[in-house]
Amino acid sequence: MNRGLKILFAMGLAMLTLAGHVPTAAADSVGYTVKASLPSNQLNKQAGYFDLLTQPRAQQHLTIYISNTSNRQQSFNVSVTQAITNDNGVIDYSQLKPQLDQSLKVGIKDIFSRASNQKVTVPANARKQVTLTYTMPAKRLRGMILGGVYVEQIPGKTKKPTAHFTIKNAFAYAIGIELQESRQPVAPNLLLHQIQATQINRRNFVTANLQNPEPGIMQKLKINARVTKVGATQTLIRQQQSGLGMAPNSNFNFGIPWGTQNLPAGQYTLHLTAQAGKRDWQFTRNFTIANRTVKRMNKTVLTPTQQPNYWLYALLGLLIALLLAIIGYLWYRNRHQKSAK
Incomplete structure (x- = not known):
């Protein structure tokens, strides 16, 4: 085995050894x-x-x-x-x-x-x-x-930590x-209340507050919501979810993420349909996103992660391959010339 192959073999063996010692998390019993x-x-x-x-x-x-x-x-x-x-x-x-x-x-x-x-x-x-x-x-x-x-x-109580933090x-x-107090169940209902632009974990959303005002459980709730400009048909943002549930006499904020869409201040319309069991609900309601709301949210919104430039990676890979080929050719020519002497 020549010296170059020995080096490659040693590097590969070292990488396998390191991979075998990656720490893993073991499931701990609740107790x-x-x-x-x-x-x-x-x-x-x-x-x-x-x-x-x-x-x-x-x-x-x-x-x-x-x-x-x-x-x-x-x-x-x-x-x-x-x-x-x-x-x-x-x-x-x-x-x-x-x-x-x-x-x-x-x-x-x-x-x-x-x-x-x-x-x-x-x-x-x-x-x-x-x-x-x-x-x-x-x-x-x-x-x-x-x-x-x-x-x-x-x-x-935990022992004195040896690191900078403990969990x-x-x-x-x-x-x-x-x-x-009765075996006769009460059917749930669905009402739409406040619609607003808000932030959840530094991400911008339009939220629709939905309420079940009845003392009955709502199960297998499916919601389809979309937002358009007032008077327009083009969907700007949308969200669909199924398998939801609602407790009796409760409400929650159904979130429609902005994503990368531009949703500036202005007049909008929420189109929301819902289904649970044999019941269907349809809501169409206009709402306003104020200028001051957009400015405030833009100050704290999480900047989207920039997508990697795959073309640049491909070009670098090609250059590295070409460089290796040139080195290999020079090494081969040099060895061939020595053996010819």
């Missing part, structure tokens, strides 16, 4: 589980959450079990939370202090005792029972109250609570 003890008035016996048929003035104790599967003592915050719809169009049980929709008359926190929110400590490899109590209002409720039991792991992992479980 605990949460389970609901379903009572006799459970409607869906197969569900892992509380789906309860109750009545006015009824008081009931609900039980969950927190199992610590780790070899150390762990502590948890247990909270009763109201189900809302987040801006991704997902029913969310994790918000401890959510902004409640104005159509919500009786929320989950109105019926659960304050003692239901508690700190629980579970010894290593042990299980603890946690009790939560609710009392229904005297007046019969239409539809459902939807919320959850949110169990959040309290991070343990504390904390995990949470949510068990749904669905309370209703």
Whole structure:
């Protein structure tokens, strides 16, 4: 093996060795589980959450079990939370202090005792029972109250960091609570409220606030939205999403990204259609983007990443190949001349 091939072989072996030592992230166990003890008035016996048929003035104790599967003592915050719809169009049980929709008359926190929110400590490899109590209002409720039991792991104390930063992992479980006083479900509805230009993670959007003012869950919601100039038909920006959901008596902001489109100040029209089950909704509404709004947003918007110049890369690659070919030719000619002597 000549010297050049030895060098190439050594370089290749070094690269393979480095590739074999790239660090990988291993999945770490959460270290605990949460389970609901379903009572006799459970409607869906197969569900892992509380789906309860109750009545006015009824008081009931609900039980969950927190199992610590780790070899150390762990502590948890247990909270009763109201189900809302987040801006991704997902029913969310994790918000401890959510902004409640104005159509919500009786929320989950109105019926659960304050003692239901508690700190629980579970010894290593042990299980603890946690009790939560609710009392229904005297007046019969239409539809459902939807919320959850949110169990959040309290991070343990960490050793003095050896690097410039540390990461504390904390995990949470949510068990749904669905309370209703009738087996007859209430159909959800969809209303369109404020339309505005805004910024999400330093990216410009047009958002449409959509509300479900009824005490019924909306599932498999599909939305198709587009924006035009007032009186025009050309679509400037659009967004389509399916598989969305909405909690009872909640609202969320459906985002339509600007992307790389130029959407300056002016008069626009939102065309939005939605479908859930057998229901359809259609909205057409004009809105205004003010000059001051555009100027303010342009100061903080994230600059789009410049696309790489592939032609330049191709030219550089060609030049490198040509240079290598010339070096190879000179090396071959020099060796051939030496052997001819």
